[in-house]
Amino acid sequence: MSPITLILIAIGLGLAGWLAGRAKAWSFQKADPEVRPVARPTYHAWYVAIWIVVPVLAFVAIWSFLAPQLVMQSVLASPAAAGLPEFGFEREAWLGEARAVASGNASAVFNSGAESLIEPFREAMSRYSLIGVIVTIFIGFAGGAFAFLRIRPDFRARTRVERTIMAVLLLASLVAILTTFGIFASLVFETVRFFGMVSPIDFFTGTFWGPDPMNAGEPDAAKYGAIPLFWGTLFIGAIIAMIVAIPLGLMSAIYLTQYANPRLRAWVKPALEILAGVPTVVYGYFAALTVAPAIRDAAVALGISGASTESALAAGVVMGVMIIPFVSSMADDSIAAVPSAMRDGSYAMGATKSETIKRVLFPAALPGIVAGVMLAISRAIGETMIVVMAASTAANLSANPLDRMTTVTVQIVKLLTGEQSTDHPTYLSAFALGFTLFLVTLVLNIIALRVVKRFREAYD
């Protein structure tokens, strides 16, 4: 029986318990109008329902892990399992096929040897699904009966229910910590395994990157030098993209806040927001199919030989365009936070608008703008699809924007989308790269948030 059926049973039982609890609570009031129960009937109803649904769901969660293993064990214990091949891929395949047929997901087995296993599977499955349903119903009834018997006019059902609600709220907010912990743990675990094979010093100082997933032997530490990747990431995300995004973003923010009339602003601001909402895969497609060939043609026309369609420039420029609205809205916020008395003071001295902006507003808003730029860089170096589609996979330590270059995110995707063993250093190196990326963006974000916070307090 699938977990969904069990959950539906739980919900059905819960509903029944809810109705029964409410009916019982109402009956107190009907029997003796003098008695004022301490909780409304709805709370008694919820109390009963919680006592049914929570234990049942806990059981279903455990059972959905346990049942397949129990089924497998009983199949392996059956006489038909004697004909199975020894350990290995074939054995897994036979078992998998037989299970698929028994559960109705496939019409026939590919390996005739698995034929005899279908019946034991079917038997074990029906046996354990029956057990699952019976235990589910039993737990539901037991929980419901326990709660139902406790309902009395002086029972403080509301307090109990509210305590449960608070626990659920707390659990929901703990998901964030769990996720952070999960990210950290999974990255650290694999990174430590990687650094057991390749020394961190080689990884962080080596200048040659060329992991070989086919080479199953000893990892060659000389092939895991990540400097070209870090340089490529920095060059595309923090240099080229920012050369495009910072002036354009800043100037659009300044124009929109200081010069534009409200009608233009009302149209242009949402248009810039559309630019931010376009999925990165679309930007990547745009970069790879339109921008990169255009840049190549332009370079060839200028007489630059060896220009390729996978240049760092194409990826960086398109990424910069993607970041424009982000920089613009951060700059917009921090310019708006500058007190207007400062601007008025500058005007009173006879300064022109641009002088006021350059000499007064911009310096005052600078911390906020810097923080915005740092967040933008953090976003750019973590950006994946644009570089996967438009940058190359060739690690290259070069300062020529027309060269092929690769980034950390491109390599993570490249290393993890092939077929390979999870113990191989090439696979693990992706996690080391991910961990580095995580730490760098984290530090950038924390510094940026600090700067913003301090800056905001300055004018309060």
Add this chain to the structure above:
Amino acid sequence: MTDTVISPGAVEELGPTRTPEFEKRLAKRYRKERNFKRMGQGAIAFSVAVLVFLLGNMFINGIGGFQRAELAVPIDFAESGISGDEASLSSPNALQALEMQGIGDIVDFYAERELGAEGAEQISREAWRDVALALTEDPSLIRQSKTFYLPASSDLASGLAGEGSPEMQTLAKELSDAGKLAENWDAGFLARSDATSPQSAGIWGALKGSILTMIVTFVLAFPIGVLAALYLEEYAPKNRWTDLIEVSINNLAAVPSIIFGLLGLAVFLWLFPNLRSAPLIGGMTLALMTMPVIVISGRNAIKAVPPSIRDGALAVGASPVQVVFHHVLPLAMPGMLTGTIIGMARALGETAPLLLIGMRAFVATPPDGFTSPSTVLPMQIFLWSDEIDRGFVERTSAAIIVLLLFLLLMNGVAIYLRNKFEKSW
């Protein structure tokens, strides 16, 4: 009084204000002012121009993607010798039965009769499936003859578009002049799934995968996000634990999406190794990414509810839980929904984390559940973008149009909600 009064004589001592040097300086300053303003206008114009170019480019390319080159082939089933009655043709095995009877050869035969030997080769290899499907859908066709519009091969399609080899171009011209080959509106693009040939590829599989993934994301991220926002904004005591929760939520909102892919790979695929490339795993991964967005926007929506509402409810004897669930939550809901839709729109366009958890497989059948292998719309765009085939360029742009329309629709709903429920207290 220490005010100094400038006497008319003092001004004269300073000399006239509007000296030629001053005029020159002033003109320079005004010129700078104008230039600065023009730079601002230029920045805006450039950004808007890029947006218009991007959308226009996708749109113009994409329109072609909704069409396909089709060859008109009349097939007379009555004389074709194919057997079968209405009952057998509507049975589940009808497709196999038709294949056994050689429907592929029959289609080829009629194609050759109509288009000549050279033209018949240009029918897509999978074309007979369309005919067989039409037969099972309408079994009465077996006694009639009907003209089918079958997809042309990619070579012929690019010949029709004026590209490809010269032989194909002349053949395409001959056929289209005879009215047997034309670019037709391809309604099947939205109804079919991925295929190896651009002529028979469609996006329904990816669209369905996206919808299933989004359902999982919503079911997980929305309740968790709303409840966490309620807890942090209304009940959380100020201590180290809640600080930690707050910091992790803010950090999660800024973590690169590919890191969530690594998490999904290392944790979810380790827990459920059989569910590689299933919408369930994809949705779980995206939910972790979307949840912080919902929490942050949810907290802002809760903050916007005035304290007097809470005080009023507390004053008539409501418990803190009743205050929140009866009064604050309903008032904050529109704001929370707006934030949720924006977060979901971002998740809908996300590709990188799904790439890592294996949703890049070639999936030719639409997923029939949350656990069957599937792909999503942005992933389909990514996979097609690798195919340099001319037809796939247009198909990719068409898929992008569909994706952008969905995103615009979601953002439109979010703006509508915000405008409709915006209240000033």
